[in-house]
Amino acid sequence: QVQLVESGGGLVQAGGSLRLSCAASGRTFSRYGMGWFRQAPGKEREFVSSISWSGDSTYYADSVTGRFTISRDNAKNTVYLQMNNLKPEDTAVYYCAITWDSGGNSDYTRYNYWGQGTQVTVSS
Numbered sequence: 001q002v003q004l005v006e007s008g009g010g011l012v013q014a015g016g017s018l019r020l021s022c023a024a025s026g027r028t029f030s031r032y033g034m035g036w037f038r039q040a041p042g043k044e045r046e047f048v049s050s051i052s053w054s055g056d057s058t059y060y061a062d063s064v065t066g067r068f069t070i071s072r073d074n075a076k077n078t079v080y081l082q083m084n085n086l087k088p089e090d091t092a093v094y095y096c097a098i099t100w101d102s103g104g105n106s107d108y109t110r111y112n113y114w115g116q117g118t119q120v121t122v123s124s
Helices: none
Strands: 003-007 010-013 018-025 033-039 046-051 058-060 068-073 078-083 092-099 118-123
Touching (some): 018 092, 018 118, 033 078, 046 068, 058 068, 078 092
Parallel strands (some): 010 118
Antiparallel strands (some): 003 018, 018 078, 033 046, 046 058, 092 118
């Protein structure tokens, strides 16, 4: 069993920044890939970013490349998503998830446990 708890969401103006955190417990965090997904009202859940177990490999959706940075601290069992130059279209509930795929993955069906989500709202 794995528990994931996201934090760091909020309301920010366009062009601003937020840093999301996801704290994991219950299993050896450092062996597994992690990902961030988001879901806006009326839309399907979409991939944002993923990171391998070591942090050496990262992947981003085209829509966030150059603006978002994923990282992890295995000593703290935490994964982060630094979001810069936020846009109104980034507004969504952001979820972190863990996959037994150590390399990370963009396919949400490959993820085994999910957090409860944190709301990010970007005003124009």
